[in-house]
Amino acid sequence: MSTLRARLDAMRPSQAGPTRTADPRPPDHFPSRGNYRSYLMFGLGSSLMLLVSANLLRVVKSLGDGERAFDALLESFAHPLYLGFHLLAFVWLSWVALHFFALFPKTQPFRIGPFKRPPDALLVTGLRALFLLSTLLVTALLLGVL
Amino acid sequence: MRALMLKLEPIIWGLFGGGMFVGALLLPAFVLVLGVLAPLGVVTLDTGALFALARHPLGRLVCLVTIALPLWAGAHQLRHIFLDFGGLRYDGFLGALLYLLALLGSALGIVAVWNL
Amino acid sequence: MAEQKKTLVVTRFDPDRDQTPTTREYEIPVEADWKVLDALNYIKAQVDPTLSHRWSCRMAVCGSCGMNVNGEPKLTCKQPLSAYGERVEVAPLANFPVIRDLVVEMDGFMERLKQVKPWIIEAKEEAKREGTNRQSHAELMDFKQFSMCINCMLCYAACPVVANEPDYLGPAALALGHRYNQDTRDHGGVERNQILRDDGGVFSCSYANECSEVCPKGVDPAGAIQQAKLNNVLDWAKRFVVPRRKPRAPTAAAQSDEPGRG
Known part of the structure; x- marks a missing residue:
């Protein structure tokens, strides 16, 4: 069973029927079952694009600001946290790309x-x-x- | 806010689709070179050549779409994740916030590309 | 050969007695070629006549016997019992209010289905004007797959959006709307597209694709919905290029388009 809940008004008719009904459950095993899991990983991976593109914006801006600004920015990217994030983003976004083209x-x-x-x-x-x-x-x- | 987003949904979805395509094709390479290989010192970037490449009209266009469109794709996907986890009540606020971020990023992208 | 036994863990709910659904276990002898529905029918006939479940044709045509089996929406008349181990959990379809035991409330689904106007609009008028509606094989193939739906509602039980957006029209209804929009005999594209892109329409879909995974007839509602999104974007963009005619106001003639009325 899923730990999430479905809205109580999910698939309710506009007029209540003659008998009391039990509340709807959400899809079983959401989001842990196979296809839901890749769906969620795909959604989260594509959401990473928000951060990655924001960083690319900084890169392009620094290019406009001059060589020193650009070098300083790339130097800041050498921080282990940045490196880890970019490595994760590279792997995750590559998977997102392959999955996207399958869909x-x-x-x-x-x-x-x-x-x-x-x-x-x-x-x-x-x-x-x-x-x-x-x-x-x-x-x-x-x-x-x- | 939801009513306005619903009205604009064809544009938003178009930007999302374009963003997924551009993001899938171009972002991994940008992240690999600028975010991993160069900072690690595996490769050395020629800043002058990069600057010339980015200033080329085609380079500017690529920079702009690679910044702006994936922002819309990311915002749209994140909005739907919130919705899938019961965020409908906050959708008017959260959705608008995410799209405003994408809009702001796109505008800043235009400025950054203009200033190259 | 030794008699094989399986335990069916079946959801029970009596609206007159129970606050919430509970489960009851039935250990029964099973045959090798049984479907899940055969086991339920055995329980009803031999063990517990109070069990309520819907079924009719037993050949994956009527769409009545959809249930969640071990957490996945399945047509129980089509799903072999041998696909499962010793214990098999049978629950009513997820995302639906439950009337009793394994029987879900379908009226909400029927209302959503009607909202997309699933009939050919202006078919008679066109036939009167231009004679027989001719359709090529290629034109038929544009929608044939989407017309195979048997309204079994498995796709609704699998959809995360249905659970979270009460106004969502859902996979089967939206796919059916797209099916009629693709039909060359139909002239309701403009008015139907307005419904398809309204609140709860195609743009609510986040393309989890699970509707298509569970569809027992290979309809691929997820594909239909994404295609309908693309159609709507193009339709919307066209408005700025080509001045559009106003959507037709509902007339008596349009009402007679509805099957069973004219």
Whole structure:
């Protein structure tokens, strides 16, 4: 049984029936059961984007403020707490990306213009390959390799 | 507040979808290089080259969307997590607060990119 | 072969006597090919005639016998008893008020279903104007999967949003709304989309995807809802490009669109 509660008015009809009813329970094993767990991890992982993008904002701002500001910011990122957070964010966001692309195909219509939607497996593989490619590309660009 | 958010939901959802896509494709690489490899000293960044890259019109655009859109995605996801754990009563306040944060971050992103 | 026994832990609730639901255990002999429903029917017939549960067709068509089995929403006529160990927990569907034992209150679901206008709007008018409604195979495939729903409500029992947002129309109803919007014979897209994006509509869905996981007919309500979100965003954006016609006011003719009335 879940430790959470469902709202007492969940799925209630607008008019009460002739007999007293027992209160609704929330979905059993929410959020510990398999699919709910990955759903929650996905939600929490994507919420991390709030913090990660805020940090990227600081990076871009520091670039505008000059080389010293940028170096100082990167130096502050060497703090173990920052390092730990960024490492966690990298792993978690990569998983979020792979999971997102698995969920993505069926959000699209069966037909896009005159074309049929490609098979889900093909779309998922393609999107995941795109993720790998863009990660490599951005990494190479930032490192000045390209 | 909920009524206003409901009215704006198509835009918010559009920003959320875009944010998930951009965040999934670009954020891990940014975090890896700027948040892990460079601070650890595994790689050395050429600040001048980075500056030139970011100032390029395409670089500015990438910086802006990578800052702004994932903020909306994160705000939207966090709002739904609160809702899933019984936060409906506070949704008007919490949802608005989260989206305002995303809006503020997006505005600051535009300023930061402008000042590059 | 030795007779196999299993213990069914069944939720009981008598509104005249009990404050809250309790459980009762029944140890019964079972056959190898039994479904969960067979065990419940055995208990009702042989052990305890006071047990109440809904069922009808026994072939996963009527959608009556949905229950939570070991915590997961299942059609009990389809779910083999052999999938479980010695103890099997059978409870009424989660997220619904309980009338008695394993029987849940369905009226809230029926009301939500009606709200999305699950019928073809202006079908007769179109037929009068233009003759037979022709539909290509590709057009049919745009919605066929979503029309396979048997209203068993398993998706409602699995959805975390249903538990937390009382106005949420829910997976089956929203998927059905999308099904009619995708039907080329239908002309109610504008008015139905207003319902779909209103309070409790598609945008309340947080895409947990569990509705699709538990669906015994492969309908994929989660996919339908995300597609409906995309449609609504495009529909909403179009308003700024193309001036739209006003949604049709309900007329006597529209009322006659409702199945069973005209």
